[in-house]
Amino acid sequence: MNPERYGLLGYPLGHSFSAGYFAEKFRREHIAARYDNFEFEHIEEAVNHLRAMKNLRGFNVTIPHKQAIMPYLDELSEDARRIGAVNVVCVRTDPTGRVRWTGCNSDVIGFSRSIRPLLQSGLHTRALVLGTGGASKAVVYGLQQLGIQPQLVSRTEGAGRLSYAQLTEAVIRDHKVIVNCSPVGMYPHTDACPSLPYHLLTPHHLLYDLVYNPLQTRFMELGKQQGAVVKNGLEMLHLQAEAAWQMWNS
Numbered sequence: 001m002n003p004e005r006y007g008l009l010g011y012p013l014g015h016s017f018s019a020g021y022f023a024e025k026f027r028r029e030h031i032a033a034r035y036d037n038f039e040f041e042h043i044e045e046a047v048n049h050l051r052a053m054k055n056l057r058g059f060n061v062t063i064p065h066k067q068a069i070m071p072y073l074d075e076l077s078e079d080a081r082r083i084g085a086v087n088v089v090c091v092r093t094d095p096t097g098r099v100r101w102t103g104c105n106s107d108v109i110g111f112s113r114s115i116r117p118l119l120q121s122g123l124h125t126r127a128l129v130l131g132t133g134g135a136s137k138a139v140v141y142g143l144q145q146l147g148i149q150p151q152l153v154s155r156t157e158g159a160g161r162l163s164y165a166q167l168t169e170a171v172i173r174d175h176k177v178i179v180n181c182s183p184v185g186m187y188p189h190t191d192a193c194p195s196l197p198y199h200l201l202t203p204h205h206l207l208y209d210l211v212y213n214p215l216q217t218r219f220m221e222l223g224k225q226q227g228a229v230v231k232n233g234l235e236m237l238h239l240q241a242e243a244a245w246q247m248w249n250s
Helices: 018-028 043-051 078-083 107-118 134-145 169-174 218-225 234-249
Strands: 004-010 033-039 058-061 088-093 099-104 126-130 149-154 161-163 177-180 206-209 229-231
Touching (some): 004 018, 018 234, 058 234, 107 229, 126 134, 134 149
Parallel strands (some): 004 033, 149 161, 177 206
């Protein structure tokens, strides 16, 4: 009997721990399944490959396809629709024998559960969200659910977003939570970090980096030097992976 198939769609995937996480989960829980990296730069090629795959039950989606995958889906969960990004695709066969793909979002679950214990009421009321991709959309949604006002930051100024050049002392003072949703600082470019005025950070600031490889990014290191609380995205990875598993098997 062929095992059920799962995997991660993205490009590149050299930084990802997901395949190792699920391999260990399947071994530990005696699950007859396999989880592979589906490394495709172009979404059309990826979709053709995945639609031809036998026993595919679901897959995760990461950079740069969290929004690009959406036109190829048959339906969206309510959270995925509101967020505007997908990181989980559930594959089902309906009673007529047609295979249907449903897009969901477990990023918001993993992020919210991971950051919640670090938040201080009355102090962490506003957040800077670095990056405007699919991950940042889930983070913005999660922060709003947690009662925190998010402010997007990108390399260029635009509607509803600041540029890094606009991060003045007043902006940093008013936003005690800073979440890096960009790939800046991710392996193998571990010396890089978002262009922040790190000298303005204080012990009241909370820096959360969705990057988890390396476990301590330059962004986190520079925050710690100013006394800020820092956390990487490894716990979020684990929490969203378990949420994805529940979505695939519910």
